[in-house]
Amino acid sequence: MSLRHAALGLLADGPASGYDLLKIFDRSLAFIWPATQSQLYGELNRLADDGLIEVSSEGPRGRKDYTITEQGRAELERWITDVEPDRIRRNEALLRVFFLGTVGPEHAKAYLEREATVHENLEALLQTVERDTDWDTSDFDRYGHLVLESGRRYAHGQAQWAHWAATQVDNLETNETPAPTR
């Protein structure tokens, strides 16, 4: 139930509509926790039903501004400090690596070099975002900045790993017991 708490967390920074939250999602949380429009609107209704947020004003075009309640703040803190995070890290790109033996060394190396490029591009993108953003406007942005740095390091590390892994392929395929050099 993380989307629930993501929405709650955004509303802890101030009132907003579903539409507002969606835009914030797309340029921040989406990297770490994507959410679709349907999903968000549904969750906001459920949060309101449960008293964790409430409609604080209604605007034109059916707009509803939500405000977090005391109960909502308590639930958010509980979630952050008392609930052990789920450590599941599904990764389709790494899953494929297990099976690279079935496509032959050339395809395998090409796959790994492509992974390197993808992550180099990601690192470059994150660096651009880092430069072009004012990180000092809210707690949300200040802490978001730390998350971005985590992503940058991850992208950098994965790119390096992929280059290294590509150099290992020939060792693996010739079946000389590898003792791989890190």
Next chain:
Amino acid sequence: MSLRHAALGLLADGPASGYDLLKIFDRSLAFIWPATQSQLYGELNRLADDGLIEVSSEGPRGRKDYTITEQGRAELERWITDVEPDRIRRNEALLRVFFLGTVGPEHAKAYLEREATVHENLEALLQTVERDTDWDTSDFDRYGHLVLESGRRYAHGQAQWAHWAATQVDNLETNETPAPTR
């Protein structure tokens, strides 16, 4: 549909039953692509219905050994080389970081140090697995070894990041425009 291809990939290494695959999952793919028993058995039936695998022998206790078909091998290769991997990387622990401003600097630092510890433990665990495993028995294991190294580097990097992030908290909270030192 990654579980589908994960099962296909395991069967590319040789025939096995759902029960066998489940055990292999638990000590290899589960880190990157967890799957439950129900899910696997269901998927194997669907793969057989679609002609990508077939029951090659039936043993005691209703055991069914599956073998990958030519069609299945073709589909596996197509998936690895032609299908762009999904890049979604949901991470509940990092999601919480966005909201650390709501719990105060002490809780925030404690949270980040705990993340550091968790990842240090993970790195240690992966190092143990690395030492205690014979990686040279199949292509699956040889390439799995590369995946493990990716995980080890990730755990190491996240731990370092978390320590660094913890040192940044005071800067952020005193609202001195940070210019954080990497």
Next chain:
DNA sequence: CATGTCATGTAATCCGTTACATGATTAC
């Protein structure tokens, strides 16, 4: 007045998790 943006909602489908159910065979 037409197009774009704002704004919310519903329905179908798929994937994943949890729990339950059942029975055969092996080892002590």
Next chain:
DNA sequence: GTAATCATGTAACGGATTACATGACATG
């Protein structure tokens, strides 16, 4: 004979994705 392990399956539920639907308001 009874407990552990082998072995497969079903059902209920919840979360996520995609597609569809609808309409108000603003801009040129």
